[in-house]
Amino acid sequence: MRVINNIHLNKLDLNSRIVMPPMATETSDNGKVTDALCEFYRVRGENPLVGLIITEHMYIEKCGQASRGQMSAAENSVVDGLKHLTKTVHEAKPGLKVIAQINHAGGRTTPEITGCEKVSASAYEYNETTCREMTVEEICEIADRFAEAARRVKDGGYDGVEIHSAHGYLLCQFYSPLTNRRTDEYGPQTMENRLRFHKLVLEKVRIAVGDEFPVFVRLGGCDYMEGGSTEEDAAEAAKLLERYGADVIDVSGGMCSYRRPDHTEPGYFGSMSKKIKKVVSIPVIVTGGVETLDQADRLVEEGCADLIGVGRAILKDARWTGK
Numbered sequence: 001m002r003v004i005n006n007i008h009l010n011k012l013d014l015n016s017r018i019v020m021p022p023m024a025t026e027t028s029d030n031g032k033v034t035d036a037l038c039e040f041y042r043v044r045g046e047n048p049l050v051g052l053i054i055t056e057h058m059y060i061e062k063c064g065q066a067s068r069g070q071m072s073a074a075e076n077s078v079v080d081g082l083k084h085l086t087k088t089v090h091e092a093k094p095g096l097k098v099i100a101q102i103n104h105a106g107g108r109t110t111p112e113i114t115g116c117e118k119v120s121a122s123a124y125e126y127n128e129t130t131c132r133e134m135t136v137e138e139i140c141e142i143a144d145r146f147a148e149a150a151r152r153v154k155d156g157g158y159d160g161v162e163i164h165s166a167h168g169y170l171l172c173q174f175y176s177p178l179t180n181r182r183t184d185e186y187g188p189q190t191m192e193n194r195l196r197f198h199k200l201v202l203e204k205v206r207i208a209v210g211d212e213f214p215v216f217v218r219l220g221g222c223d224y225m226e227g228g229s230t231e232e233d234a235a236e237a238a239k240l241l242e243r244y245g246a247d248v249i250d251v252s253g254g255m256c257s258y259r260r261p262d263h264t265e266p267g268y269f270g271s272m273s274k275k276i277k278k279v280v281s282i283p284v285i286v287t288g289g290v291e292t293l294d295q296a297d298r299l300v301e302e303g304c305a306d307l308i309g310v311g312r313a314i315l316k317d318a319r320w321t322g323k
């Protein structure tokens with residue numbers, strides 16, 4: 001069994017290659033950590049197969065909140081709760097690591113939740129409301145908010161931070177040609193332009209957390225939609241993100257979200273992650289459809305990824321046995 005082994009991951013030692021990926025529980029109290037949240041992660045952390053937990057997406061500012069029960073990394077007042085959560089997870093099992101995912105929902109917010117005007121890469125309609133194209137000044141401000149959130153994550157005792165650029169949220173909206181129709185240097189004309197915002201975020205986050213703190217990027221590499229981003233784009237993007245300072249690429253879907261249209265096989269993003277793995281030297285995680293350790297093992301063996309996410313199986317059964 002390859003997956004249940006110690007692995008030294010760029011800046012992080014893990015006891016297993018099985019990752020519990022971020023899954024929104026909607027159980028925060030106005031963004032703050034609750035006992036229910038701690039318990040949810042504690043029981044899953046006790047699972048001997050899990051080497052790394054990436055906690056559910058947290059909003060970096062109120063205007064980027066995706067849903068009512070979402071966790072917050074938007075204010076300093078959340079840090080004590082985060083410390084409680086990370087202490088609980090670290091005590092669940094020796095060697096277990098925990099990373100926090102931070103996010104801005106962009107055009108996928110709703111004004112009823114945020115009280116803000118919706119902004120995105122370009123003006124488009126989603127959920128019956130239209131969003132406005134962001135100015136370059138706003139892009140810089142939101143990059144600052146990412147950095148501040150990452151610093152709170154570090155202060156909260158996490159072992160690393162993951163920047164969410166998948167599932168159609170703000171950074172994914174800049175990456176995807178379906179939602180980015182800008183004509184400036186953040187537009188869809190080149191990969192550098194599509195990732196210029198990501199580069200800024202990575203630079204600012206790195207300054208905020210320092211060189212030794214692991215920074216992952218969850219890349220919604222392919223939209224699997226007509227006119228959207230492709231698997232080839234994903235490989236090109238991952239190479240650039242590595243150059244911009246990402247320590248790990250966590251592969252998932254873009255505008256199609258975490259499901260791949262017409263695919264349910266174990267590791268259904270494996271064809272994309274394999275292309276990525278061939279061109280980067282940093283570790284790659286792939287998630288989607290894996291329910292057994294044998295399936296996870298096979299994906300590692302086939303060179304699709306270094307780490308394997310197991311989401312819904314562990315959500316359903318905290319004591320998932322991998323059988």
Ligand SMILES: Cc1cc2nc3c(=O)[nH]c(=O)nc-3n(C[C@H](O)[C@H](O)[C@H](O)COP(=O)(O)O)c2cc1C
Pocket residue numbers: 021022023024025056057101164166167218252258287288289290309310311312313
């Ligand atoms: C209820 C639920 C909530 C999710 N929340 C997040 C999230 O906060 N951030 C994220 O990147 N992915 C999220 N996902 C996607 C999962 O991380 C994962 O990619 C997806 O469940 C596919 O993996 P699986 O087939 O192993 O379940 C969520 C999935 C589910 C089912």
